[in-house]
Amino acid sequence: EVQLVESGGGLVQPGGSLRLSCAASGFTFSSYDMHWVRQATGKGLEWVSAIGTAGDTYYPGSVKGRFTISRENAKNSLYLQMNSLRAEDTAVYYCARTKTSSTGEFDYWGQGTLVTVSS
Amino acid sequence: AIRMTQSPSSLSASTGDRVTITCRASQGISSYLAWYQQKPGKAPKLLIYAASTLQSGVPSRFSGSGSGTDFTLTISCLQSEDFATYYCQQYYSYPLSFGGGTKVEIK
Numbered sequence: 188e189v190q191l192v193e194s195g196g197g198l199v200q201p202g203g204s205l206r207l208s209c210a211a212s213g214f215t216f217s218s219y220d221m222h223w224v225r226q227a228t229g230k231g232l233e234w235v236s237a238i239g240t241a242g243d244t245y246y247p248g249s250v251k252g253r254f255t256i257s258r259e260n261a262k263n264s265l266y267l268q269m270n271s272l273r274a275e276d277t278a279v280y281y282c283a284r285t286k287t288s289s290t291g292e293f294d295y296w297g298q299g300t301l302v303t304v305s306s
Numbered sequence: 307a308i309r310m311t312q313s314p315s316s317l318s319a320s321t322g323d324r325v326t327i328t329c330r331a332s333q334g335i336s337s338y339l340a341w342y343q344q345k346p347g348k349a350p351k352l353l354i355y356a357a358s359t360l361q362s363g364v365p366s367r368f369s370g371s372g373s374g375t376d377f378t379l380t381i382s383c384l385q386s387e388d389f390a391t392y393y394c395q396q397y398y399s400y401p402l403s404f405g406g407g408t409k410v411e412i413k
Contacts, residue, residue: 232395293352
């Protein structure tokens with residue numbers, strides 16, 4: 188059974204940093220592109236970052252230069268390092284797996300971890 | 307960046323109704339479109355990918371169509387468990403993007 192379990196969320200002050208983790212199981216982690224998607228309370232979904240099987244990374248303009256996605260295949264783990272956090276980064280952060288290695292539809296999602304940026 | 311626009315943003319319907327949600331891309335995305343269902347407090351669930359391919363385990367009352375810039379999600383006979391928010395997503399190019407969502411409520 189495919190499982191994705193996020194951790195590392197919490198309360199952080201504006202300008203602070205946080206590192207999210209996503210533990211994957213039930214599939215060959217190294218063979219799949221992985222993503223982070225976030226959702227502010229009562230709002231829609233926003234794609235945050237992606238990492239390919241070769242380690243290539245992608246970000247939208249809203250987080251580029253502040254967030255860094257990485258993976259550790261030996262540990263079946265995905266990470267999101269978030270620096271210079273802003274109030275607008277407050278959201279539930281989901282890790283998600285793409286259905287195939289060459290497309291971007293998400294067939295499995297974690298349960299999410301809440302990040303709150305507030306003083 | 308490709309902008310995805312869904313309509314309507316919300317709708318009220320009754321069990322048994324046929325429901326159609328539309329999604330428009332700001333530029334052509336071929337068939338690189340997915341639809342998701344999300345219930346409160348839960349992660350999204352993939353319903354349809356490649357614009358019209360039903361994800362395994364998803365009831366056949368869900369269907370998708372379209373290509374290029376205009377897409378639709380149809381629920382042929384609304385069931386009680388279908389009341390939720392639906393999102394489209396393009397994966398034609400980075401940055402990936404979602405529509406604003408359509409909340410399907412009970413009339």
